[in-house]
Amino acid sequence: MGALSYGGGFVIIPLMQADAVSHYHWMTSGQFLTAVALGQITPGPLMQTVAVIGYAAAGLAGGLLAAAVAFAPSFLFVLFGARHFDRLRRSDAIQSFLTGAGPAAVGAIAGAAIPLAAGIGHAWQVAVLAAAGVWIIGLRRSVVIGLLAAGLIGVIVALAGLPVGT
Amino acid sequence: MPDHVKSTREPGDQLSMASTGQHGRCPDVFDDDRSARRVSLATIAREWARMGTFGFGGPPALITLLHRLCVQERRWISETEFQDGIAAANLLPDPAALQIGIYCAWRLRGAAGAVIAGVCFALPDVVVILGLSVLFLAERPSLWLQGAAAGAGAAVAAVAVDAALGLMPASWKRAGKSRAQRARWIGYTLLGGTAAATVGPYLVLVLLACGLTEMAARSRRRPTHHLRSYGALLGLPGLPPWSREAWAALAL
Numbered sequence A: 001m002g003a004l005s006y007g008g009g010f011v012i013i014p015l016m017q018a019d020a021v022s023h024y025h026w027m028t029s030g031q032f033l034t035a036v037a038l039g040q041i042t043p044g045p046l047m048q049t050v051a052v053i054g055y056a057a058a059g060l061a062g063g064l065l066a067a068a069v070a071f072a073p074s075f076l077f078v079l080f081g082a083r084h085f086d087r088l089r090r091s092d093a094i095q096s097f098l099t100g101a102g103p104a105a106v107g108a109i110a111g112a113a114i115p116l117a118a119g120i121g122h123a124w125q126v127a128v129l130a131a132a133g134v135w136i137i138g139l140r141r142s143v144v145i146g147l148l149a150a151g152l153i154g155v156i157v158a159l160a161g162l163p164v165g166t
Numbered sequence B: 001m002p003d004h005v006k007s008t009r010e011p012g013d014q015l016s017m018a019s020t021g022q023h024g025r026c027p028d029v030f031d032d033d034r035s036a037r038r039v040s041l042a043t044i045a046r047e048w049a050r051m052g053t054f055g056f057g058g059p060p061a062l063i064t065l066l067h068r069l070c071v072q073e074r075r076w077i078s079e080t081e082f083q084d085g086i087a088a089a090n091l092l093p094d095p096a097a098l099q100i101g102i103y104c105a106w107r108l109r110g111a112a113g114a115v116i117a118g119v120c121f122a123l124p125d126v127v128v129i130l131g132l133s134v135l136f137l138a139e140r141p142s143l144w145l146q147g148a149a150a151g152a153g154a155a156v157a158a159v160a161v162d163a164a165l166g167l168m169p170a171s172w173k174r175a176g177k178s179r180a181q182r183a184r185w186i187g188y189t190l191l192g193g194t195a196a197a198t199v200g201p202y203l204v205l206v207l208l209a210c211g212l213t214e215m216a217a218r219s220r221r222r223p224t225h226h227l228r229s230y231g232a233l234l235g236l237p238g239l240p241p242w243s244r245e246a247w248a249a250l251a252l
Helices: A008-023 A029-041 A046-090 A093-117 A125-139 A144-160 B041-054 B060-072 B079-093 B096-135 B143-175 B179-198 B200-218 B224-233 B243-252
Strands: none
Touching: A008 A029, A008 A046, A008 A093, A008 B143, A008 B179, A008 B200, A029 A046, A029 B096, A029 B143, A029 B243, A046 B079, A046 B096, A093 B143, A093 B179, A093 B200, A125 A144, A125 B143, A144 B143, B041 B060, B060 B079, B060 B143, B079 B096, B079 B179, B079 B224, B096 B143, B143 B179, B179 B200
């Protein structure tokens, strides 16, 4: 996963979702959405969502192993490639490759919203998604605060007796 | 900016004016006219752990904290070195903030600094998120935890769209100004979006295909020639070309 995350952690969301939910059945769609939300709310990169999936697959050891493996490419790139960063920046070939892969990654991040939205199971969650869209996209406000507020709404909904299970 | 990052130089940091090159590490680290300060591994561990623990706000916030610590306040590395690190990290997969954090420490203390910084940078987040996983993925979580998870989870699709919108202007600018270049950009974006929504596990093939298509469109050179650039990135300049290309293919 780590070696494929061009353009940010959201690029690998569809890959993670397909593996964790559809293929290996380590978690439900709702739990996967929670994992992504946790990856956003906590400090650090979204890539650490893989730790949640590793935990769902094999407990704490699985979470630690998943994080270690996902972050390993960062260490390898710097330890073995940092001396060549300047050459990398000046490479026409790599610049051309990324000029093509970059917009595809951007499209993939936007496209990831579709399976993520499809994981919603209750009508009240659609309203929460719409409100989050207005807050985060329309008003350009904080993502973390938006997610925390959405979580708070979920708590109120749960305590009010509406369905929240996955 | 959080107070924890504003800490000033401390007596135990063992700062000296010795060039890192004299110790066999990163001979090009301080090759400008500034004097190099030797930063202790303990300082790297402490500062990187602080950033990893309190760096709320995602990669931009983490990169800002790194810049303030390493460039503005301690003057451990130059602005140019830092910008080079950002530019290179943006060309690579995996989290850019983590890579820049590791890169800065590598400039300071070579491989040992890089490993310690990376672990200290990432570990607090992993511990926090695993702690939350224990709570939220429990077999029977409390009702309010279920509600919080369902509420926050419902909003993540909006976060994905926001992330894509944030990346689009720079990507569009990079595409070029000709009609053909912009048409290809639109095509790549639509392909990526469609693939993410429909063929999740094979998305990476679409990304690679778009990158290779653009390479072919911009150059008449053979793809194997381009792959050597990735081989160089992997630090294998002394090996014969065929082996570097094998590594490059593996990386791709």
